[in-house]
Structures are given as structure tokens and as C-alpha cells.
Amino acid sequence: MVFTEKANKIFQQAIRDYHLTDNVDTEMKNPYDRDSIEYKLYMKCWIDTVQWHLEDLIRDPHIDLSDALALKRRIDHSNQDRTDLVEEIDTYFRQKYADITPMADARLNTESPAWAVDRLSILELKIWHMQEQTERKDADQEHLARCQAKLEVLLEQRVxxxxxxxxxxxxxxxxxxxxxxxxxxxxxxxxxxxxxxYKK
Structure with missing residues (x-):
């Protein structure tokens, strides 16, 4: 199995598991061995999924300001956790290819593999939630058709x-x-x- 096939399946699993409760305070139950790359991938997508829903909550136009501030702090913390985890995934890749001697004309990439994997995790979330939009019973046909067209683009983007x-x-x-x-x-x-x- 190629890497992204495994990663996409784990991302889908994490998103499905989260939506069993659809609650940002649900405790993550990661089914993989703590030292494995699978554990990191599952945790990465779980963090992304919770943060997706925190971002929804903070956009409530009627939210209490103190609640909004608490959510903003939580999102900031989540972003730091996400960044730390991406760096752990990059450490995995760096160790995996540590014994490879680059060719004399080897080139650099614009981003590390883990930051590309970060985008793949978030893309899987977009697919899940756009799919939801195509199945809404309370939306008109124009909305459903527009979301279906977007979903098809997202699926192509995943490939x-x-x-x-x-x-x-x-x-x-x-x-x-x-x-x-x-x-x-x-x-x-x-x-x-x-x-x-530091100036305080």
C-alpha cells in the first residue's frame, strides 16, 4: 500500500470516529500503537477535525464574547499542537530516508512531506463536510448542485x-x-x- 492510500484511510477513520459524537470535547481514542506513524496520522486528523468544529463554533454571530475568547485560546493551542505534530511526522520521514545519498543534481521541494500530508488531512475534512452538504434535506437544488460540483473538484484534488x-x-x-x-x-x-x- 502506498503511503497516501494508508494515510487517507486513517484520516477517514479519524473523521468517522469523531462524528460518532460530533462533540469537540470528545476524548480521542487512537487505535494505533503510540510509536507508529499510523498513530501520528490519526492524531493529526483528529486535531484537525476538532479544530474544524471549533472554527465553526467561533463564527456564531450570537456567541458570548467571553466564550469567543476561550475558543480563540483553544484554537491557538490546537494550532500549536498541529504544528508540533507535523514536525513529528517530518522527523519520521527524515529518519526513513536518512540513509539515502542524494544525487549530485538532487533538488529541493517547496515544502516538507509532512506539510503536504497536513494539507491532505484537511482536504479529507473538506470532502467529508462537502459530502454532507450534498445530502442536506433542508437545502434547495441549487445549493445541492453547487456543493456536488465542489465535491467533485475536492475528490480530484485528493487524487x-x-x-x-x-x-x-x-x-x-x-x-x-x-x-x-x-x-x-x-x-x-x-x-x-x-x-x-516579554514587555510585560
């Missing part, structure tokens, strides 16, 4: 992005590309680099 990721991994394996990872180094969460925090 293209999956193919591109698998080709990138093949290039690493063959030494045609150089595996190089840069950490995000986010500054706003760090009390030593965010001036609003």
Missing part, C-alpha cells in the same frame, strides 16, 4: 495531492530530491519572542 506526495516520497527514496526540514519557529506563542508577552 492529485496524493499522487504528488507519493511521487515526492519516491524521489526521496531514489535520491532525486533532498530531504530537508525547517522548523516553523512560531514566535507569537513564545514568551521570549512575542513583544506583547
Amino acid at each position: 492529485d495531492l496524493s499522487t504528488a506526495i507519493d511521487q515526492l516520497l519516491e524521489d526521496y527514496q531514489a535520491g532525486r530530491k533532498v530531504m530537508k526540514v525547517y522548523r516553523q519557529m512560531k514566535m507569537y506563542n513564545d514568551p521570549s519572542t512575542n513583544p506583547v508577552l
Whole structure:
């Protein structure tokens, strides 16, 4: 099984599991071994799924301001968890291809494989929720047709992005590309680099 075939199945599983309760406070029950890449992929999509629904909640025009602030803080924390997990997935890839000697003319990629996998996880969420829109009983035919057209684009995008990721991994394996990872180094969460925090 190629990598993205496995990843997409795990993402679909995480999204289905979340929607058994459809509650942002549901505890994740990751079925995979903690040290495995499968565990990281499941956890990655679970974080994305919870955050998707937090983003829905915070857009309620009638939300209490104190609730909105609490949600914003939670989303910020979730974003940091997401970034940390992407970096863990990149560590997996870096270790996987550590013994590969790149060719003399090997090229760099614009993003690391884990950030592409991040987009694949979020794309699976878009597919799930767009599919929901195509099945709504309270929406008119125009809405359903518009969402069906969008769903078809998203499904095509899944094929293209999956193919591109698998080709990138093949290039690493063959030494045609150089595996190089840069950490995000986010500054706003760090009390030593965010001036609003360190000037207090």
C-alpha cells in the first residue's frame, strides 16, 4: 500500500470516529500503537477535525464574547499542537530516508512531506463536510448542485495531492530530491519572542 492510500484511510477513520459524537470535547481514542506513524496520522486528523468544529463554533454571530475568547485560546493551542505534530511526522520521514545519498543534481521541494500530508488531512475534512452538504434535506437544488460540483473538484484534488506526495516520497527514496526540514519557529506563542508577552 502506498503511503497516501494508508494515510487517507486513517484520516477517514479519524473523521468517522469523531462524528460518532460530533462533540469537540470528545476524548480521542487512537487505535494505533503510540510509536507508529499510523498513530501520528490519526492524531493529526483528529486535531484537525476538532479544530474544524471549533472554527465553526467561533463564527456564531450570537456567541458570548467571553466564550469567543476561550475558543480563540483553544484554537491557538490546537494550532500549536498541529504544528508540533507535523514536525513529528517530518522527523519520521527524515529518519526513513536518512540513509539515502542524494544525487549530485538532487533538488529541493517547496515544502516538507509532512506539510503536504497536513494539507491532505484537511482536504479529507473538506470532502467529508462537502459530502454532507450534498445530502442536506433542508437545502434547495441549487445549493445541492453547487456543493456536488465542489465535491467533485475536492475528490480530484485528493487524487492529485496524493499522487504528488507519493511521487515526492519516491524521489526521496531514489535520491532525486533532498530531504530537508525547517522548523516553523512560531514566535507569537513564545514568551521570549512575542513583544506583547516579554514587555510585560
